Amino acid sequence: MSIGDDDSDLLSGSDRLTGRQLAKELGISQSTISRAFSDGATISPKMRAKVLEAARKFGYQPNVIARSLSTHRSGIVGIVVANMTNPFYASILQPLARRLQQLGLQTLLTSIPSGQQIDAQLHLLLQYNVDAIVIMTGTVSQEMARRWTDTGRAALLFSYSIPGIDLISVVCDNEAGGRDVARLLLQNGHKRPAFVGRSPDAATTHARAEGFEAELAEAGVPLFGRVDGEYTYEGGYAAALELGRSRPDSIFFAHDIMALGGMDALRYGLGLRVPEDISVVGFDNIPQGAWPTYQLTTFAQPVDQMVEAAVRLLNRRNPDEPAPASSVLPGALVQRNSVQNRTVR
Amino acid sequence: MSIGDDDSDLLSGSDRLTGRQLAKELGISQSTISRAFSDGATISPKMRAKVLEAARKFGYQPNVIARSLSTHRSGIVGIVVANMTNPFYASILQPLARRLQQLGLQTLLTSIPSGQQIDAQLHLLLQYNVDAIVIMTGTVSQEMARRWTDTGRAALLFSYSIPGIDLISVVCDNEAGGRDVARLLLQNGHKRPAFVGRSPDAATTHARAEGFEAELAEAGVPLFGRVDGEYTYEGGYAAALELGRSRPDSIFFAHDIMALGGMDALRYGLGLRVPEDISVVGFDNIPQGAWPTYQLTTFAQPVDQMVEAAVRLLNRRNPDEPAPASSVLPGALVQRNSVQNRTVR
DNA sequence: ATGCATATTGCATCCGGATGCAATGTTAGG
C-alpha cells in the first residue's frame, strides 16, 4: 500500500477530498467508495473496511449535497413551528432536535405566523429534499398533503391535528385530559367552572373543551362561561379579566401559558386569590407552571413519549413498511396548588 | 408557440419538471433556463421574461440541491443554540428565523448541550453547504474558525464572543450594562450589592460582572458577595438561596432567567420581600420579567437591533465586500419594580 | 452598406455520488 502516514491533513484544505480522488489513491473505482458508505450495498466486508479506514485517514466524507441530488433524500427533517415564545413549543423543539441528531438527522426549522396556511412552507421544504416534516401548527391543503405523501416522505402533525386532512399525528388524549380536569374540579366541589382558550381552527383545544364540557354535563353541572383568546400569556390575561368579573369558581385554560396570564390577571387585575377565591387549571405542563408563585395544577402532555413516538414514525427508513398510524398518548394530571377543595363537609 | 394552456398541472405530479424539459418545451437550451434564474447572468431581459413566464405556467422551479452542488451555496443559514428553554434564546430565534426567511434564507437549527465545543456541528453544517452560521453558544477551535472563514462563509457569534477566536460577533455592551446596573443600585443607596451568574467560559457574563464591579469600586462600595451558577431558573434559585442568607441588600443576576429563580428563592425559600428587603436586577429583558409577580428591573439587550445587525452581516452577498466588523450595540435599563430606594433622606 | 465591438445563446463539461448492468472473481456441487 502506498499511502503515506503523514498526509492525513488533506482535510485541512478548504476544499474537501472527493470520492474519485480517494478511489484513485486506493486504485479502485469511485463506485466502490460509494458503496462502502451505503448501507446494504453489494460490497465485501473486507473492501468496505479498507475503504472506511482510508477515508478516516484522509478525512474523506461523502458530500451530502451530491448524495442528496441522486437519492432525493437529505438527512434533514423539516420542522414547522410558530410561537417559539410559548415555552411548550420550546420544550418540544429541544429534545426533538436532539433525538433526531442522534439518528443523524438534521432539523430545518421554519417559523411561521401562528395558525396560518403552510402550503408554501411545505413546498419549500420539499425543494430541500427534506426526508420528513414535523408540523406543530398551521393548516395544510388536502392537495398539498397528498402531494407530500406521494413523495413517500413522512409528515407528522405534532400535538395537534387538522380536521379533514389525513396526515398522521402524535397527540395526547386531549379529550380525556379535559374530562380529567372536569372531574378534578367536580370532586373538589366546584359549581361554576369556566373554560378559556377554545379556538375555531384548533381541533386540539376543541377536544379539550369537549371532554371538559361532556364530563360536566354528565355531572349535571353547567359550564359557567367561556372566553376564547390567543394562545399567549396576554391572551390568557385578557380572557381572565373578562371572565373573572362574573365570578366563576374555577377556570380551565386550554394552555398553561394562558393559565399563567390568567392567574396574574385574577390576582393583580381583579384582586382575587388563587386558589382561595378561584381555582385555575392549565394544560401542557410547562416549566413555569411549577414556579412557586403559580404552583399550577395542570394536565401534562407526555412530551417525552410524544417525541419518542414522533422519532419512531419519522425514522422509518424504507417507505414500504406498513403505514404507521397516528398515536394518541395518555397524559396525566399534575396536581399542584391552584385548585382548592370547595366541598362543604 | 405550442404551449397549451391546460397543462399547467405538470407540477401536480410527484416528480417535478427539470430545466432541460422546460428548455425542450421552449425550444431553447438548458443553459438559458439556468441563466434566467441566476441574478447577474448574461441573458436578455426579453428572454428572461419569456422563461420566467413559462416556468410559472409549468410550475418549474430550479432544484435547490442541484444548484447547491455546483455553487457550493445553499440558501441556508445554520444556527447553533443550546438551551432553548431559556426564553431569551427563544425570543431571538423567532425574529431571526423570520427575517432570514424574508431574505429567502432557510435556517438549519443545531441544538447542542450548553457551552460545549461545537467543532463537530460546524463541520456538519459545512457539509450542508450552509451559507453562514449564527452561533449562540459554545466554543470553537481556532483551526475550525479558520477553516470556516477560509470557505468565504460568514460566521457570527450572537450575543457573546469567544476569547482568542476572531469571529465577528453581535453583542450588546455588556460592560456598560453592568455599570448601569451598578449605578442604579448605588443611586438607590445600596451598600451590600452581590452578583450572581459569572461563568469561567462566558466572556459575556465576565463583562457584565466587570462593569458592575468596576463601577462599584469607583464608588468605593465593595462587592458584598458573588455566587456562580448555571444559566437557568434553578441555577438562579440555588444561588440566591446560598447568597441570600448572608443578607446582601441587592443582587444583580447576569441573566433574567436566573433573576426570576432568584426572586422566587428569596421570597419563597427565605421569606424575604422583593424589593422591600432586597433589590434584584436582571439582564436580557425576557418577557417573563414583565409579569406582575416579578416586575423585574433589568438591563435590556437590544434584540431587534441585534437581529438586524446580524442579518445585515449575514446577507453580504459577495464575499469581496469589506470584511464586516463586530458590532457592539447599546442596551438600556428597563426600570420596573424590583429595586427599592434605600437612601436615608 | 460594411466592419468591428458587444450582447446573447448554445455546447460541453463539471459539481460528487448513486446505481443498473456487464465483467470478473469466488465458491460449491458434481
Place this chain on the structure above:
DNA sequence: CCTAACATTGCATCCGGATGCAATATGCAT
C-alpha cells in the same frame, strides 16, 4: 477438475444546474 451460481467490482450514465468558451446575433460608428 469442471461448471453453474453467486458475490464483487468496474464502467457508464444519471441526478439537475452552473458556467467557460465558442458561435451567432445585435448594435453602432464610419
